[in-house]
Amino acid sequence: MIDRRPSVVVRCLTASDVVATVDYARENGLGLAVRGGGHSVPGFGTIDDGVVADLSMMRAVSVDPGTRRARAEGGATWGDFNAATGEHGLATTGGIISTTGVAGLTLGGGIGYLARGFGLSLDNLISADLVTADGRQVVASATENADLFWAIRGGGGNFGVATSLEFQLHPVDQIYGGPMFYAAKDAGAVLRFFRDFIETAPEAFGGFPAWQIAPPLPFIPEDRHGETMIAFVACWAGPLDEGEAMLKPFHDVAEVVAEHV
Helix, strand or coil: CCCCCCCEEEECCCHHHHHHHHHHHHHCCCCEEEECCCCCCCCCCCCCCCEEEECCCCCCEEEECCCCEEEEECCCEHHHHHHHHHCCCEECCCCCCCCCEHHHHHHCCCCCCCHHHHCCHHHHEEEEEEECCCCCEEEEECCCCHHHHHHHCCCCCCCCEEEEEEEECEECCCCEEEEEEEEHHHHHHHHHHHHHHHHHCCCCEEEEEEEEECCCCCCCCHHHCCCEEEEEEEEECCCHHHHHHHHHHHHHCCCCCEECC
16 A cells, blocks of 8 residues: 655646646755556655656547557556557557556556567657656657667656657557456466467467456356456457457366456
8 A cells, every 4th residue: 555645746737737847846855756647556656745746637649540650648548548549440569457557657668468469568659758857848769869768668757757658559450358267276277378378379469367366247256256366368469250269278278267258
């Protein structure tokens, strides 16, 4: 549980608001935290006795289907992003949870379901608009402030406040997939199978195993709610008519207690 108490929270609407917030923190000797999607497990989006630049009202996403590019403001979530790009049958590697912030995930690397085919989120980052610690607005890309661009692609939020980010998109219309739950006793078989399967699986296949407490969802038998299980979340971004065949081996390796595919 994160319990930090900032002195000031500024709800920014524009990049100019971010500049003013950064300047205020610097001029008053206060620490600064940036809240994008608000999904940081370590609590990087808040700070004790400092200033929080809250970007949660800066969530616009624009898409250019001709160039297959999208630009997201610093407070946009992957739910916002995917909803906008999905209207055009396009996507890029994003978070596995829709409430995760686009900026935070990308600046930290960005692992997602589409990573095997399209790389990490940072591999698809074309440019970013940043506010630096001295209050300057700069663009970082492969051709402009290239050293800063290198740093933000995986270096976290230490090099500036990202007010917008531009991404390369890829054709992804629909996917076939979802979670499958197995009894804990089958974890060894499931994990060994996945280890071997993923070595030769097509790049359009993504997913991950995880220990989970079975949640009280309608597709899980009520008498299994709260049980520790091994789960696998699959994502097939190839031809839809091949999806069922791709997931069949996951049904053969052990009994699937519940699924939502």
